[in-house]
Amino acid sequence: MNVGLATVLKEWGRIGCVGFGGPPAHIALLRKLCVDDRRWLGAQEFEDAIAACNLLPGPASTQLAIFTAWRVRGRAGALVGGLAFIVPGLIAILALSMLFLEGDPPLWVKAAGAGAGAAVAAVAVQAGVSLIPAGWHRAPRRSRWLVYLVLGAIAAATVGPWLVLLLIACGVAETIAQRVPAPGKPRLALPLLLSTGVGGSIAWVALKVGALSYGGGFVIIPLMQADAVDHYHWMTPAQFLNAVALGQITPGPVVHTVAAVGYAAAGIGGGLLAAVVAFGPSFAFILFGAARFDRLRGNRRVRAFLDGAAPAAIGAILGSAVPLALALTEIWQYAVLAGAAVLMLALRRGPVLTLLSAAVAGVAIVLAGGPL
Numbered sequence: 001m002n003v004g005l006a007t008v009l010k011e012w013g014r015i016g017c018v019g020f021g022g023p024p025a026h027i028a029l030l031r032k033l034c035v036d037d038r039r040w041l042g043a044q045e046f047e048d049a050i051a052a053c054n055l056l057p058g059p060a061s062t063q064l065a066i067f068t069a070w071r072v073r074g075r076a077g078a079l080v081g082g083l084a085f086i087v088p089g090l091i092a093i094l095a096l097s098m099l100f101l102e103g104d105p106p107l108w109v110k111a112a113g114a115g116a117g118a119a120v121a122a123v124a125v126q127a128g129v130s131l132i133p134a135g136w137h138r139a140p141r142r143s144r145w146l147v148y149l150v151l152g153a154i155a156a157a158t159v160g161p162w163l164v165l166l167l168i169a170c171g172v173a174e175t176i177a178q179r180v181p182a183p184g185k186p187r188l189a190l191p192l193l194l195s196t197g198v199g200g201s202i203a204w205v206a207l208k209v210g211a212l213s214y215g216g217g218f219v220i221i222p223l224m225q226a227d228a229v230d231h232y233h234w235m236t237p238a239q240f241l242n243a244v245a246l247g248q249i250t251p252g253p254v255v256h257t258v259a260a261v262g263y264a265a266a267g268i269g270g271g272l273l274a275a276v277v278a279f280g281p282s283f284a285f286i287l288f289g290a291a292r293f294d295r296l297r298g299n300r301r302v303r304a305f306l307d308g309a310a311p312a313a314i315g316a317i318l319g320s321a322v323p324l325a326l327a328l329t330e331i332w333q334y335a336v337l338a339g340a341a342v343l344m345l346a347l348r349r350g351p352v353l354t355l356l357s358a359a360v361a362g363v364a365i366v367l368a369g370g371p372l
Contacts (some may be wrong), residue, residue: 002039003072005080005339011070013084019251022127026061026253033330040072049052054292058210060085066286067293074123078286086279089252090259096250097263101235105331108363114360116249116355117241118333119340121324123248123351124221126344128317133318135311145311152315154221157322163222164208169315174308175301190242201222201232202251202262202270206277209258219313221320224261229327234265237327244324245359248351256329329337332370336361 006349015029027050034041043051049071053063062085069081099105100113132149139145147172156164203225209220221244228234228243235243243264255278262274328334336358343349343357366372 003077005073005076008069008073008077008083009083011303012065012081013088014083015065016088016252018250022254022351023059023061026366028063034050034068034072035314036332040041041068045071049138051162051291056282056285057105058285059255059279062253062255062279063282063286066282067290069291070286074239075287078283078290082279082286085156086252086256087243087254088324089250090271092169093246093249093256093259094268096246096259097243097271101239101260101264107366107372111363111366112135112359113242113245113332113362114238114330114366115336116245116370117238118328118336118362119355120241120244120248120359121321121337122340122344123244123354124317124321125341126351128314128321129345131314131317133255135314139311140178140307144308148174148308148311149318150314152312154315155312156316156319163226163316167184167219167221167312170312171305171307175304177306178300178307193203196330198266200268202274205232205261205279206258206274207281208253209294211281219316219320220258222316222323224258225323227263232265238329239251239264239322240322241327245355249355330371332365333362336365359367 008129015026017032019026031046035046036045046068049064049067050060052130053060053067056063062082065085066078066082069085070078073081101108105113117200127216136142136145137245150164150313151170152163155163157165205224208223208227215288225240229237229240240261243257243260246260247254249254256275259271263271266273325334325337328337339352340358343354
């Protein structure tokens with residue numbers, strides 16, 4: 001296979017520009033490109049790649065984009081394709097952050113942010129609900145699966161920054177429950193981050209987002225909220241809701257939200273630093289481990305760990321709706337949240353349409369005299 005880097009840049013960049021709608025949309029676009037149109041990958045190979053990427057922590061659709069680019073053009077293709085997929089949405093969210101997160105934006109901007117932010121909890125619930133059927137059918141023991149799900153939901157709603165430990169604990173518990181032998185030599189789970197100051201704090205938050213998030217982009221929301229709002233006070237609760245909404249209405253992965261958090265902490269430089277650190281593990285996993293994906297999928301310890309961590313992550317996505325809803329300050333925002341829940345869960349509309357509708361509702365309500 002001899003695919004030029006210019007082709008990789010063009011095709012993956014196109015997906016990065018039009019990839020609204022989160023992982024399902026990204027997977028569909030990559031499948032159409034690589035399997036249906038260009039036949040660079042076989043259908044089974046693509047399905048195997050999806051499964052392997054879902055075993056890795058971090059944004060699975062981003063890792064799939066990097067992997068497919070690696071498959072057609074090697075490591076150079078992975079770098080070019082991955083960046084082409086990520087950068088358009090990164091530029092968009094940083095530009096919107098400058099508009100929505102500045103100290104005194106125009107009234108209509110505040111109103112749009114308040115409306116869209118009110119709908120975020122409904123988007124989180126829909127994201128979690130959509131993951132339940134596949135996880136339920138794959139569960140080796142459904143009673144334990146439910147326990148992990150509930151624990152994840154409770155942790156996301158209550159303990160905030162300690163959620164990571166709960167995810168790891170559920171993975172370890174399932175490994176023990178399945179009686180998978182422990183590895184002979186223990187390995188350090190995470191690299192030590194030696195840095196100080198605001199930059200170090202941004203890097204630490206972004207590293208947790210990029211290296212410790214299982215189950216899709218929304219599992220990072222309670223992690224970021226606890227750090228950005230409660231611990232470091234980089235953002236108000238309302239600004240954080242705006243950041244999550246921006247991550248949904250821009251193309252590319254939801255993990256772009258961390259760039260808005262970095263922007264709130266230290267401007268453009270902070271946003272770029274957060275993005276580099278958050279997406280770094282995804283590139284590292286593919287660049288240095290893609291050739292071993294078959295072994296990863298067949299590793300019983302990895303599979304057992306994910307059998308515990310994955311349902312806890314789904315629960316965390318559902319539980320993240322609680323602090324997101326509690327961050328609302330006006331009565332009319334709860335009405336917008338209820339409307340968004342109807343759109344997402346009953347009428348099955350997508351997150352982009354729902355958030356844009358909520359933003360329009362917020363502007364209309366505030367301009368009609370509603371409090372803000």
